[in-house]
Amino acid sequence: MERESTAYFKAIGAIVWKDLAAELRSRELLSAMLVFAMLVILIFNFAIELQPSLRATITPGVLWVTFAFAGTLGLNRSMAIEKDRGCLDGLLLAPVDRSAIYFGKALSNLAFMLIVELIVLPVYSLLYNTNLFNPGLLLTILLGSIGYVAVGTLLASMAVQTRTRDVLLPILLFPVILPILMAAVKTSGGFLQSAPMETIWPWLNILIVYDVIFTAVAFMLYDSVVEE
Amino acid sequence: MLPYAVSIKYMIGGYIVIFAILFGYLISLFVRWRKLRQDLRTLEEMQKRQ
Amino acid sequence: MRSQPKGLTFMTILSGLLFLGALWMVFVYAPLEAVMNYVQKIFYFHIANAWVGMLGFMAAAVAGIVYLVKKDMKWDIVELAAVEISLVFFSITIASGSIWAKPSWGTWWTWDARLTTAAILEMIYLAYLLLRQGIEDPEQRARFGAVYTLIGSLSVPITFFSIRIWQTIHPAVIGAGSSSAVGSFGMTPKMLATMFYCLGTFSVIFVTLLWYRIRLGVLAERVEQIKLQVME
Numbered sequence: 001m002e003r004e005s006t007a008y009f010k011a012i013g014a015i016v017w018k019d020l021a022a023e024l025r026s027r028e029l030l031s032a033m034l035v036f037a038m039l040v041i042l043i044f045n046f047a048i049e050l051q052p053s054l055r056a057t058i059t060p061g062v063l064w065v066t067f068a069f070a071g072t073l074g075l076n077r078s079m080a081i082e083k084d085r086g087c088l089d090g091l092l093l094a095p096v097d098r099s100a101i102y103f104g105k106a107l108s109n110l111a112f113m114l115i116v117e118l119i120v121l122p123v124y125s126l127l128y129n130t131n132l133f134n135p136g137l138l139l140t141i142l143l144g145s146i147g148y149v150a151v152g153t154l155l156a157s158m159a160v161q162t163r164t165r166d167v168l169l170p171i172l173l174f175p176v177i178l179p180i181l182m183a184a185v186k187t188s189g190g191f192l193q194s195a196p197m198e199t200i201w202p203w204l205n206i207l208i209v210y211d212v213i214f215t216a217v218a219f220m221l222y223d224s225v226v227e228e
Numbered sequence: 229m230l231p232y233a234v235s236i237k238y239m240i241g242g243y244i245v246i247f248a249i250l251f252g253y254l255i256s257l258f259v260r261w262r263k264l265r266q267d268l269r270t271l272e273e274m275q276k277r278q
Numbered sequence: 279m280r281s282q283p284k285g286l287t288f289m290t291i292l293s294g295l296l297f298l299g300a301l302w303m304v305f306v307y308a309p310l311e312a313v314m315n316y317v318q319k320i321f322y323f324h325i326a327n328a329w330v331g332m333l334g335f336m337a338a339a340v341a342g343i344v345y346l347v348k349k350d351m352k353w354d355i356v357e358l359a360a361v362e363i364s365l366v367f368f369s370i371t372i373a374s375g376s377i378w379a380k381p382s383w384g385t386w387w388t389w390d391a392r393l394t395t396a397a398i399l400e401m402i403y404l405a406y407l408l409l410r411q412g413i414e415d416p417e418q419r420a421r422f423g424a425v426y427t428l429i430g431s432l433s434v435p436i437t438f439f440s441i442r443i444w445q446t447i448h449p450a451v452i453g454a455g456s457s458s459a460v461g462s463f464g465m466t467p468k469m470l471a472t473m474f475y476c477l478g479t480f481s482v483i484f485v486t487l488l489w490y491r492i493r494l495g496v497l498a499e500r501v502e503q504i505k506l507q508v509m510e
Contacts, residue, residue, distance in 0.1 A: 158409070161413070162409065162412030163412045164411075164412040175402045176430060176433040179436045182444055206439075206443075209436070214432070218429075221425050221428065229315060230314050230315045235316040235317045236315075238320075238377055238381045239320055242317070242320040242373075242374050245373045246320075246327075246373070249366060253487075257491065257494060261493075264497045268497070268501050272504065
């Protein structure tokens with residue numbers, strides 16, 4: 001039993017390490033996500049009047065739309081790389097429970113998303129003269145990203161195996177992660193405006209509940225998605 | 229009280245839409261059924277020839 | 279697969295009769311509502327379709343779970359049939375609701391919890407159909423369909439409650455005070471009876487349509503199988 005669980009965690013670690021190491025060398029994923037995120041923020045600048053008085057209320061929305069779209073990009077590329085290089089088949093042959101692959105991919109997807117988010121924050125702070133270094137906000141970003149990536153990894157694994165590939169992921173993902181977006185925007189807004197914890201708490205709750213439920217469900221369903 | 233003319237207009241419009249969607253779907257089911265039957269006949273003939 | 283089973287013929291005739299009965303109930307039996315007058319009558323079919331659509335969605339999710347457990351293609355056919363018919367019923371719900379809303383609330387649409395969730399549900403159905411369209415292997419299609427139905431059906435209740443909480447902080451309805459349409463008029467016993475009758479009618483119609491759609495699915499599967507045999 002001891003050996004089984006260490007093998008499991010080793011497998012997860014191996015997958016995460018493989019993805020991070022590969023990305024360190026090529027940097028194709030992160031650069032694409034970052035540039036895209038910057039462009040989205042740029043577009044928002046012209047699409048919505050980010051006047052100083054409105055900034056406080058609009059910032060959470062702008063941030064989360066940016067993260068949602070950049071996240072889709074990352075998920076798509078991450079799974080496509082897996083499929084194209086045939087790594088997925090190799091991983092499937094390994095004598096480890098399939099869910100290890102799920103956790104490995106989800107963790108590396110999470111890592112990439114967090115890296116992008118952590119770069120976007122200071123850039124946004126500078127461009128719009130808003131201080132985004134708020135521990136509550138950072139917590140929200142972490143929780144929101146976890147939920148997003150939990151469902152996203154599962155759905156991306158499906159989408160990448162279809163004919164319509166890249167186009168399909170946002171169509172599948174967005175209707176389903178609306179609770180996260182809503183809760184994340186409300187929580188972020190609350191923390192940024194230093195609202196009382198009682199108003200923030202219900203949203204934080206939704207975020208946590210969603211994360212727990214969907215990580216569990218996605219982990220259980222992953223087997224059905226990668227059968228060959 | 230909403231004026232009769234307005235109210236009846238919207239009600240009729242609403243029911244027309246309801247019927248249109250419902251019967252539209254029934255028709256689509258029927259059309260698809262017929263097409264599949266035809267495909268089946270064609271394929272069975274091809275099978276006989278083989 | 280040649281002739282219609284007797285049960286289905288019975289259900290079809292029953293559905294037709296019940297439907298005619300529903301029309302009588304709505305247009306003759308049910309009294310006129312005090313404020314909204316005739317347009318309120320849309321409510322009966324609107325509510326029936328909404329409820330049955332929801333149940334259909336849940337049926338699809340259950341069929342999905344059974345498929346994943348048993349791997350029997352029959353359940354995939356049931357799941358697809360349930361989703362498709364629920365999609366139709368929900369389209370009716372949204373369309374009729376919108377037409378009812380215009381004279382009642384002064385707007386075709388409002389972003390309240392029910393309407394928004396209904397719209398999201400439609401999008402999930404459509405996403406499901408698009409997902410299936412992009413897959414050629416029937417077995418993979420069934421697997422992925424079942425997974426998405428599950429994920430979708432889990433997220434919808436959470437979405438609904440989230441929007442509700444959102445709304446209490448930012449009430450966004452233009453016009454009428456309460457956006458929960460059911461409570462916006464008092465229902466007399468005759469109206470209640472009509473509503474429940476329509477609910478029952480559309481439940482029967484749903485089952486009948488489901489049966490037809492499942493038969494269609496079975497036929498489609500057979501055609502696909504023979505196609506593969508002939509093409510070899």
